Amino acid sequence: MMRYWPRRAPGLPPGQRLMAEMPRFSDLPHLPPPAMPTAPRLEIRNEGELVAVLTAADLRALGPRDHTADFHCVTTWSVTGLVWTGVPLREVLASVGMSDAPAPYLVARAGDRREAVLTWEDAVAEDVLLATRLNGAALDDRHGAPLRLVAPSQYGYKSVKHLIAIEFRAEQPRLMSKEHLRARVAFEERHPRLPSPLVRLPYRLMIAPTAYVAERSLSHRRTN
Numbered sequence: 160m161m162r163y164w165p166r167r168a169p170g171l172p173p174g175q176r177l178m179a180e181m182p183r184f185s186d187l188p189h190l191p192p193p194a195m196p197t198a199p200r201l202e203i204r205n206e207g208e209l210v211a212v213l214t215a216a217d218l219r220a221l222g223p224r225d226h227t228a229d230f231h232c233v234t235t236w237s238v239t240g241l242v243w244t245g246v247p248l249r250e251v252l253a254s255v256g257m258s259d260a261p262a263p264y265l266v267a268r269a270g271d272r273r274e275a276v277l278t279w280e281d282a283v284a285e286d287v288l289l290a291t292r293l294n295g296a297a298l299d300d301r302h303g304a305p306l307r308l309v310a311p312s313q314y315g316y317k318s319v320k321h322l323i324a325i326e327f328r329a330e331q332p333r334l335m336s337k338e339h340l341r342a343r344v345a346f347e348e349r350h351p352r353l354p355s356p357l358v359r360l361p362y363r364l365m366i367a368p369t370a371y372v373a374e375r376s377l378s379h380r381r382t383n
């Protein structure tokens with residue numbers, strides 16, 4: 160469990176601590192990763208109506224590139240210098256005719272039914288990617304195979320793993336219970352209502368047990 164104890168380090172955003180390795184993490188850590196197809200398949204919808212389906216070939220045609228970024232979980236652990244291979248979300252959206260906002264909000268949906276809400280502005284920031292590889296290897300089921308959203312300027316709960324759909328909405332969709340609409344790391348937007356200095360410590364105490372359970376549920380599924 161001690162390998163999941165993050166340490167103070169210079170240069171991190173407010174309230175963050177450095178973790179040696181990126182753990183598998185979730186607010187439902189006992190759930191194993193969902194069964195996913197090996198190749199990405201991403202639906203893009205506008206108010207429920209299917210606009211496009213992107214395949215692995217479509218994403219390859221957009222020229223995936225390496226992007227180095229740090230990753231910050233709202234519970235205060237960070238990892239630095241990750242190399243994601245992928246395509247900026249804004250280029251993916253432009254490729255299906257969405258260079259301008261079809262709606263102000265979008266929901267990123269995952270194979271494990273997890274969702275995150277993004278504003279158009281946050282979604283088309285230049286550092287937001289659809290990634291298929293991490294540190295030179297195909298994404299594995301710990302880190303979101305076969306396709307994940309990576310939004311490095313927002314807390315990790317916006318970086319939806321096992322991504323299956325992006326849905327545009329005219330009205331602000333319902334947020335998860337502890338989800339801030341923007342969740343910008345630089346502004347320490349951790350929680351929708353509670354002040355950040357108040358949630359840092361209780362969140363930090365959850366890191367080691369959460370990462371431990373998340374990793375354990377992964378190996379349970381593998382051996383079953």
Ligand SMILES: Nc1nc2c(c(=O)[nH]1)N[C@H]1C(S)=C(S)[C@@H](COP(=O)(O)O)O[C@H]1N2
Nearest residue numbers: 182183184185232269273302315318319320
């Ligand atoms: N589909 C899905 N995406 C998810 C989660 C999840 O449980 N399911 N957890 C989120 C949280 S809280 C964090 S911090 C990161 C963790 O990413 P990692 O497991 O690759 O470290 O994924 C985010 N994306």
Ligand SMILES: [Mo]
Nearest residue numbers: 232233315316
């Ligand atoms: Mo997180």
